[in-house]
Amino acid sequence: MIIRKEEPGDIALIRDLTERAFAPMPYSDGTEAPIIDALRRDGDLTLSLVAVDGGLIGHVAFSPVTIEGVRNWYGLGPISVELSRQKQGVGSALVAEGLARLRDIGATGCALIGRPAVYGPMGFRSNGQLSYRGVDPAIVQFITFGDEPTGALRFAPAFDKDTAGT
Numbered sequence: 001m002i003i004r005k006e007e008p009g010d011i012a013l014i015r016d017l018t019e020r021a022f023a024p025m026p027y028s029d030g031t032e033a034p035i036i037d038a039l040r041r042d043g044d045l046t047l048s049l050v051a052v053d054g055g056l057i058g059h060v061a062f063s064p065v066t067i068e069g070v071r072n073w074y075g076l077g078p079i080s081v082e083l084s085r086q087k088q089g090v091g092s093a094l095v096a097e098g099l100a101r102l103r104d105i106g107a108t109g110c111a112l113i114g115r116p117a118v119y120g121p122m123g124f125r126s127n128g129q130l131s132y133r134g135v136d137p138a139i140v141q142f143i144t145f146g147d148e149p150t151g152a153l154r155f156a157p158a159f160d161k162d163t164a165g166t
């Protein structure tokens with residue numbers, strides 16, 4: 001498996017993969033693939049990584065977020081792994097590579113909305129102080145490379161059509 005930045009030829013495959021991966025998820029409203037396209041269109045797709053093994057089997061998007069009092073934070077999501085390749089470390093590998101690349105461009109933290117069972121093992125945690133639209137603070141998770149985040153988390157405008165970060 002290799003992990004690399006998205007290329008123009010990946011865009012339709014990322015859309016299809018995202019639709020397939022989220023389709024069975026009860027919390028999905030089908031907006032995840034359009035969010036990635038909107039991020040790209042808006043110039044907010046800071047980092048888009050694909051995992052390739054034979055074909056495209058995983059994808060993760062990172063985009064700028066704002067949190068009062070901190071700078072250079074990014075949001076993780078959407079993230080998708082091909083159904084037949086889930087729970088084999090592909091998602092963790094995409095996230096680890098993404099975080100390393102974010103640090104290289106000066107990121108001081110990364111936040112997401114998601115299940116602690118999935119993101120806890122990847123190093124994310126919640127602190128009860130970072131909030132997002134009244135959702136359970138336990139699913140507002142982050143990795144900080146600097147200050148502890150407090151206050152309201154805001155994702156890029158592409159997410160405003162939805163209520164979920166990942």
Ligand SMILES: CC(C)(COP(=O)(O)OP(=O)(O)OC[C@H]1O[C@@H](n2cnc3c(N)ncnc32)[C@H](O)[C@@H]1OP(=O)(O)O)[C@@H](O)C(=O)NCCC(=O)NCCS
Binds near residue numbers: 081088091119
């Ligand atoms: C979420 C997703 C990207 C994770 O990718 P993955 O390749 O399966 O993740 P990994 O194999 O690296 O697993 C990371 C951790 O999450 C856990 N995990 C993965 N899927 C899980 C699930 N459905 N329920 C509980 N834990 C899960 C793994 O056990 C692992 O923890 P461990 O190291 O303690 O074993 C993938 O399941 C997916 O595409 N889901 C559908 C789309 C989606 O829901 N995206 C994110 C919404 S929060």
